[in-house]
Amino acid sequence: MAGFYTSQSLSVDVGDDPMKEDLLLLLADQRALLEIAVAGVDEEQARTRTTVSELTLGGIVKHLAHGELDTADMIADPDPDAQFDLSRLDDEYTLGESETWAATLDEYAAATRRFEEVIAAAPLDAMIPQPIAPWAPERVWWSVHRLLANRIRETAHHCGHADIIREALDGQTTMGVLSSGLSF
Incomplete structure (x- = not known):
């Protein structure tokens, strides 16, 4: 689809839902940018801090994996009594x-x-209860559409982190790779 940095196609059938298709393609594009940022990284590099932040490439990918699974589970099996498990934050990143x-x-x-x-x-209009957390003490319900948009935002946010970490690690930038003509 025009307007994305990478060439993407869906691995799932969304039927006749252009909104869902557009949103999933945008998420796939952001994921592909993350893949570029971490391409060729070894075990040591994945664990290396290159900025004043505690973030590493490995920690970012781990966090995004957890976010995708958590959101999928939340949608597939909504829990109106869900509470965020704060103990997860200890090693999330x-x-x-x-x-x-x-x-x-x-x-x-x-x-x-x-x-x-x-x-x-x-x-997309199904309403999903969100877990109660210290930063969200009242139960709220989000649409699947909003949850999908939030995954796009979260992935894009961390793509930027990954790009900065990678550039500090070895000089590679996502835009540099894209500009060199490589396709992902």
Whole structure:
């Protein structure tokens, strides 16, 4: 689709829903930009901090994988009593000693497939209860459309982080790769 940085197609059938198709293609484009940012990174590089932030490429991919799975589960099996598990935040953005970069990439790929399958099957106007958390003490309900838009925003947000981390790591930039004529 014109207007994206990368050439994407959907891996799921969304029927006759151009809005869902456009949103999933935009998410696929952002994911492809993330893939460019982490392409060729080894285990050590995936764990390396290159800025004053605690973020690493591995931590970003892990976080995005969890976000995709959590959102897919939330849509597929809504829980009107859900509460955010704060203990997850302890290692959400880091690769633990028992976690590998390769497994994290595989987890992200599986999470993106699961998310797309759930979105393909869900009506965009379905209302999903959101977990209560310290930053959201009152229960709110979001549409699947809003949850999908939020995944796009979250992925784009972290693509920028990944690009900065990667540039500081070895000089590679996503736009530099795209400008060189490589296609993803």
